[in-house]
Amino acid sequence: MKPLKQQKIAVLMGGTSAEREVSLNSGNAVLNALRTQGYDAHPVDPKEVPVLELKQQGFERAFNILHGRGGEDGIIQGALEQIGLPYTGCDVMTSALTMDKMRTKMLWKGFGLPIAEMEIVTKENVTELNPSKIVERLGLPLMVKPSREGSSVGLTKVNAVEELTVAVETALECDDTVLIEEWLSGVEMTVPVLDNQVLPAVQIIPDGEFYDYHAKYISDNTQYICPAPLSKAREEELHRLVKAAYDAVGCRGWSRIDVMTDSKGEFRLVEVNTTPGMTNHSLFPKSAATVGYTFEKLVEKILELSV
Ligand SMILES: Nc1ncnc2c1ncn2[C@@H]1O[C@H](COP(=O)(O)OP(=O)(O)O)[C@@H](O)[C@H]1O
Numbered sequence: 673m674k675p676l677k678q679q680k681i682a683v684l685m686g687g688t689s690a691e692r693e694v695s696l697n698s699g700n701a702v703l704n705a706l707r708t709q710g711y712d713a714h715p716v717d718p719k720e721v722p723v724l725e726l727k728q729q730g731f732e733r734a735f736n737i738l739h740g741r742g743g744e745d746g747i748i749q750g751a752l753e754q755i756g757l758p759y760t761g762c763d764v765m766t767s768a769l770t771m772d773k774m775r776t777k778m779l780w781k782g783f784g785l786p787i788a789e790m791e792i793v794t795k796e797n798v799t800e801l802n803p804s805k806i807v808e809r810l811g812l813p814l815m816v817k818p819s820r821e822g823s824s825v826g827l828t829k830v831n832a833v834e835e836l837t838v839a840v841e842t843a844l845e846c847d848d849t850v851l852i853e854e855w856l857s858g859v860e861m862t863v864p865v866l867d868n869q870v871l872p873a874v875q876i877i878p879d880g881e882f883y884d885y886h887a888k889y890i891s892d893n894t895q896y897i898c899p900a901p902l903s904k905a906r907e908e909e910l911h912r913l914v915k916a917a918y919d920a921v922g923c924r925g926w927s928r929i930d931v932m933t934d935s936k937g938e939f940r941l942v943e944v945n946t947t948p949g950m951t952n953h954s955l956f957p958k959s960a961a962t963v964g965y966t967f968e969k970l971v972e973k974i975l976e977l978s979v
């Protein structure tokens with residue numbers, strides 16, 4: 673194989689999902705990091721360039737930094753497999769599975785891994801929605817979210833039983849499957865995994881009631897603590913859990929797993945991000961920095977793990 677620095681590399685960024693802007697930010701940071709280190713890297717936006725033509729255009733490898741549907745859900749991965757172009761991150765199956773929060777959680781549950789108690793609502797059965805019965809089982813508040821979306825788009829915190837139907841309808845605008853979850857009132861963390869190695873957790877203290885779009889991308893008042901303040905024993909428990917969750921869904925290369933704690937302090941798995949944000953202030957690089965990776969070296973490592 674040709675050395676990586678002699679290969680023409682496509683940095684896949686942008687795309688057509690709700691997270692397009694976030695992906696462009698990540699993509700430009702990745703592009704700069706590769707070029708600074710002497711890689712022959714070029715930006716490619718699948719919104720404008722057909723991915724199936726990348727090989728004809730001389731590309732030999734792809735760094736995928738597309739977020740959300742169309743880029744993080746197996747579709748691009750399938751196209752890259754078809755033309756035989758190695759790419760960073762998870763394969764078709766894992767990308768498709770983890771884009772679907774409902775199926776990811778059911779799989780984790782099947783492996784005996786902890787998730788929030790939840791109810792599943794679909795476009796077909798929404799007419800049978802019984803808010804008081806759900807509140808009786810899951811309590812209040814509740815979190816309502818579309819199964820396949822990202823960047824906290826379509827999420828609602830429900831504080832009263834009368835608010836549930838509207839919250840479900842809002843989430844159904846993003847996807848035809850919606851999760852109604854018990855409210856996890858403990859702490860929130862996100863845990864990067866790189867090359868099968870669990871990196872230090874980042875604790876998130878959102879500006880507002882939860883880590884919504886504003887708290888994620890706009891606010892200056894969301895706080896991040898890395899490494900998260902955990903006892904040695906709790907940290908080990910978290911690392912074992914995250915590795916088990918990563919392996920259960922078949923992740924490869926890198927991913928970031930969101931974890932929260934419930935009112936009793938028990939860990940609950942929330943979701944997997946298979947192409948985590950990679951701007952200079954994103955959480956994956958923040959954690960990797962604490963174990964000695966500069967942003968540039970992290971980008972290079974992810975590229976080296978491409979298959
Ligand atoms: N069950 C829950 N209880 C309380 N807050 C939640 C719950 N699920 C998610 N959240 C909050 O909503 C945010 C986004 O949820 P998440 O499932 O990670 O979706 P996304 O793909 O949009 O990031 C989380 O970072 C967290 O702050």
Ligand SMILES: [Mg+2]
Pocket residue numbers: 930943
């Ligand atoms: Mg999340």
